[in-house]
Amino acid sequence: MISQTAEYALRAIVWLAGHPETSLGTPHIAAATHVPAGYMSKVLQALARSGLVVSQPGRRGGFQLTRPPSKISVLEVINSVDPIQRIHKCPLDLKSHGAKLCPLHRRLDEAMASVEDAFAGSTIEELISDPTRPTPLCESGVGLGQSLSGRAIGPQITRPGKGPGIRGNQE
């Protein structure tokens, strides 16, 4: 449905949204979101290029959101790293079809459009403020990015993983 890269980008943005007061680097964010550090580094670079996050240099530097979570849609995050591919013209390049899609490709594009609409109408704020559900990325009872012991999660729990590649496959 959405690519692994898009899912990882959402994890990063959700984690940063839960930590407005901090500015931590790639290793910390990668560990907290259970993403290989090399992969997360590329995801954060893409998010920075799109203007959703900024990177502060220096020893105490790190990443921060550029807007409040209520002003960032799920769709923006996905489209920043691996946009949902709409069908704008015949994938078979049939000249007589052009932009007037046949029922097969119209049906597929309608599904993509409905997903786009749903994600455009969901904000990051909604994902971190539902008291009836587990907190994203965290074991219950602890805040975003904290371990069960209450200590901030460090890079030591980074999982080994396959190499990155900014466009991932579907999960």
Added chain:
Amino acid sequence: MISQTAEYALRAIVWLAGHPETSLGTPHIAAATHVPAGYMSKVLQALARSGLVVSQPGRRGGFQLTRPPSKISVLEVINSVDPIQRIHKCPLDLKSHGAKLCPLHRRLDEAMASVEDAFAGSTIEELISDPTRPTPLCESGVGLGQSLSGRAIGPQITRPGKGPGIRGNQE
């Protein structure tokens, strides 16, 4: 959204649905659907394993649908080759989440569920019987699987393409 393999499977099923009287082999179907022959061969094998098509052996053999197009949903075709991946448990393996998804993964799963519902409610018949739209896989004014000259499309128009791999990337 859906994988290339799923899209190719839909093209094959739509083409076969438009040719209930014929029984043609992989090279013909690959050419008519603009899919590399090796890739189409794997897709047809997967569709046969799922019971959506049968292969008749022999010189005049080939593939046919096992059910009328009105009894085959778009979802069945997709799920025969590359199922839509729902999220049934926490992708981060957080124990306290388990099957109770956090708002992030619930939102993603809801989108997948809505796509599943839409595809489950669409039949192959609907895709080949809309007179207001171009005929799938064909230039306007000719039947499914025929060229503009009115002759059946032969394998000679098979496009060169990359190797198969039954699970494709998103298109």
